[in-house]
Amino acid sequence: xxxxxxxxxxxxxxxxxxxxxxxxxxxxxxxxxxxxxxxxxxxxxxxxxxxxxxxxxxxxxxxxxxxxxxxxxxxxxxxxxxxxxxxxxxxxxxxxxxxxxxxxxxxxxxxxxxxxxxxxxxxxxxxxxx
Amino acid sequence: xxxxxxxxxxxxxxxxxxxxxxxxxxxxxxxxxxxxxxxxxxxxxxxxxxxxxxxxxxxxxxxxxxxxxxxxxxxxxxxxxxxxxxxxxxxxxxxxxxxxxxxxxxxxxxxxxxxxxxxxxxxxxxxxxxxx
Numbered sequence: 452x453x454x455x456x457x458x459x460x461x462x463x464x465x466x467x468x469x470x471x472x473x474x475x476x477x478x479x480x481x482x483x484x485x486x487x488x489x490x491x492x493x494x495x496x497x498x499x500x501x502x503x504x505x506x507x508x509x510x511x512x513x514x515x516x517x518x519x520x521x522x523x524x525x526x527x528x529x530x531x532x533x534x535x536x537x538x539x540x541x542x543x544x545x546x547x548x549x550x551x552x553x554x555x556x557x558x559x560x561x562x563x564x565x566x567x568x569x570x571x572x573x574x575x576x577x578x579x580x581x
Numbered sequence: 582x583x584x585x586x587x588x589x590x591x592x593x594x595x596x597x598x599x600x601x602x603x604x605x606x607x608x609x610x611x612x613x614x615x616x617x618x619x620x621x622x623x624x625x626x627x628x629x630x631x632x633x634x635x636x637x638x639x640x641x642x643x644x645x646x647x648x649x650x651x652x653x654x655x656x657x658x659x660x661x662x663x664x665x666x667x668x669x670x671x672x673x674x675x676x677x678x679x680x681x682x683x684x685x686x687x688x689x690x691x692x693x694x695x696x697x698x699x700x701x702x703x704x705x706x707x708x709x710x711x712x713x
Contacts, residue, residue: 481677484670491663499705505647507640510633523630534620541613566627573634580634
């Protein structure tokens with residue numbers, strides 16, 4: 452700060468603070484967690500009880516049930532979103548090198564979206580595919 | 582303050598060397614760990630779904646892999662991680678209301694979440710092995 456400047460101390464720090472998105476992030480984590488507290492254990496237990504031998508036939512049977520299919524799609528949509536915002540928090544906490552941080556944040560923004568799209572399409576294909 | 586040392590000699594937070602082990606500390610670490618683990622579990626779940634959609638031939642090698650010791654260990658860890666993240670997540674939702682933050686209460690609920698993470702996968706595997 453030895454450099455002389457016409458700018459006031461306030462002018463220098465403005466717009467370098469929090470992005471103002473923290474509250475929305477916090478609420479989104481909580482709201483998705485409430486949905487997942489019902490979806491995840493229900494899906495895990497009913498899938499485990501239905502797909503006993505891990506076979507293709509049992510897996511297909513389980514996913515062909517409309518309730519299970521809708522449950523799977525909801526779990527994918529809410530789950531991958533929750534995963535993404537949770538991992539974003541972890542990256543921001545532990546990764547400090549700007550390039551690595553940005554790379555991981557981008558990867559964390561795209562990878563769950565790609566996986567979720569593929570997984571939802573898979574459930575639809577099982578039910579409506581030829 | 583009389584006799585105070587220079588600023589750079591002051592102990593730095595979080596005082597890791599003088600912290601005593603505490604179950605609420607473990608519960609916080611486990612929440613992050615299980616969350617990261619479940620991220621990997623989510624990737625495996627998506628791959629499994631896409632393998633089912635790809636057809637019987639593509640899925641074929643997955644069944645013996647899932648039933649192998651390695652596959653069962655991975656599934657067991659996913660269920661344990663899910664159980665922990667679920668129980669501790671509910672604990673945090675309670676914390677958000679301002680309840681359960683007394684040290685005694687927070688310790689009790691932390692132990693409950695850890696015990697649930699041990700009991701839930703054991704119970705599920707017992708049900709699958711010995712249940713109807």
